[in-house]
Amino acid sequence: MPRLKRVLIANRGEIAVRVLRAARDLGIETVAVYSTADRDARHVALADRAVHIGPPSASASYLRREALVHVAQASGCDSVHPGYGFLAEDADFARMVAAAGLTWVGPDPETITQMGDKARARALAARAGVPVVAGSDGILRDDDEAVQFGREHGYPLLLKASAGGGGKGMRVVHGEEELMPALALARQEASGAFGDDGMYVERYLSSVRHVEVQVMADHHGGVVSLGERDCSVQRRHQKLVEEAPAPCLTDSVRNNLSETAVRLAAAANYRGAGTVEYLLDTATGDFAFIEMNTRIQVEHPVTEEITGVDLVAWQLRVAGGERLDGIDSPVARGHAMEFRITAEDPTADFRPSPGRIARFDPPSGPGIRCDTHCYSGWTVSPYYDSLIAKLVVHGTDRDESIRRARRALDEFEIDGVATTLPFHRWLLDQPEFIDGTHTTSYLAERLARTHIQQEAMT
Structure with missing residues (x-):
């Protein structure tokens, strides 16, 4: 498999900038796409070439499969990074992408x-010997099946979109x-x-941590x-x-998490970067x-910071046929955290704040x-995700x-739009976060019993 020479980046925002920089470090030429709303975007300025893909709506621009493949072919790309x-x-x-003779990263x-x-x-996962949460055997055939599951396993339950991710349809x-x-609301949200x-159901576990393992396969x-x-x-x-690393884990648990993630990736005949998620x-x-994400994650920089491995560059290198010999069992160094800074107002129930x-x-x-991908004078569009920046710290x-x-x-x-900066400053003063004992339910419980949205975050 030949090394990649020119890649189409089928995305926008900070991840488009991130992929552009990794490609440039590897000597790979880049082609960006942009909607009318992103004409002045940073990824457009940084790319070797940029092609207008449509009007602001994502459905008319970044989600146009045929148009993206056409741009890749017309611009001489040999690959597509999504x-x-x-x-x-x-x-x-x-x-x-593959049918067009292009390499899918x-x-x-x-x-x-x-x-x-x-x-x-x-x-x-169950066949591979990976522990799973008790849940339905497959996609619910009808609503009565969910009722029967609840009667057999008890409540609370978690409804999840079979094709979903990012909390949609849950x-x-x-x-x-x-x-x-x-169930009706979840189906409606999942369909949209x-x-x-399609939905499935599993037992809902409240006092848990959400831990995920980063894998790479060639x-x-x-x-x-x-x-x-x-x-x-x-x-x-x-x-x-x-x-990363996750706080309060024993070496035994940490090793078992990694071993089962590798086992699952092998069972899935996996290629590239992926994330195996656990409760x-x-x-x-x-x-x-609970699930495996078949892409690079928003939070990948914390793994990069403690391992020294450029995950996006290795996505491109693996897609170009390279072996993983160079990153075999990296040793973690120090501790890293990522804070997602979004254009949302934490004093108003995290209401979006475009502008x-x-x-x-x-x-x-x-x-x-x-x-x-932001800069002074940039307009945060209401058409896309509100992520402004990912602040990553390493110690x-x-x-x-x-x-x-x-x-x-x-x-x-950051001036001009409301952001989640005050929320993150507040979080770093909370004892449960400082000592690393918080769970996935911590924030909802904490917000429910205090007035921090109106007081501490102003």
Whole structure:
């Protein structure tokens, strides 16, 4: 398989900038696409060539499969990198890319299909000897099946879109009387987000940590784990803060997480970068598989910071046929955290805050990294995700990372739109976060019993 020479980046925002920079470091030419709303975007300015793809709406621009493949062919690309979001986990798009004679920077379409179907992924994990949360055997055939599952296993339950991700199509159900209305809403949301209203159900575990393992696999049978990340600071199933390594894990649990992730990736015939996600019982250390994401994750920088491995560059290198010999069993160094800075108002229930950024002045200094596409004068569009920047801090240990994060967040200045900077500053003063004992339910419980949205975040 020849080395890649020119890649189409089928995305926008900070991940488009991130892929552009990795490609440039490898000597690979880049072609960007942009909507009318992104005409002045940073990824457009940085690319070797940029092609207008359509009007602002994502459905008329970044989600146009045929147009993206046409641009790739017409601009002489030999590959397509989908980033995350949009079409990154769309098996049909991956098939179209391959059918056009282009290299898809990611796993095979069949793997995307298998792991994207949450019920099939759970079944594969169980066959591979990976612990799974008790759940339905497959996609619910009808609503009565969900009722029967609840009567057999008890409540609360978690409804999940089989084709979903990012918290879309998910509902927690606390009793049978809530089940039918919640299932109808979840199906409606899943259909709108993914074009598929297939659902499955599993037991909902409240006092748990959300831990995930980063894996990378090549085309020669090589699979390697790059360690775990903790993603337990969440709001409505959306991750807000991630860190690596995960705090409060024993070496035994840490090793078992990585071993099962590698085993699952091998069973799935995986290629490229992927993430195996688990729920971890804080009392027992037991863990269970929940899903596998067949793309680069938003939070990948924390793994890069502690391993020194450029994951996006290795996506491109693996797609070009290279072996993983160069990143075999990397040793973690220090501790890293990522804070997602979005254009949302934490004092108003995280309401989106699109608009023009009057001033954008990110922090710098030792241990500080800021992945962003924004600049002073940039307009945050209402058409896309509200992510402004990912503030990543790295220290010799978790305590130093927290201290550096406080410094960096205090230095970060963004004017013109409301942002989640005040929320992150507040979080770093909370005892449960400082000592690493928070769970996935911590933030919802904390917000519910205090007035921090109106007081501490102003």
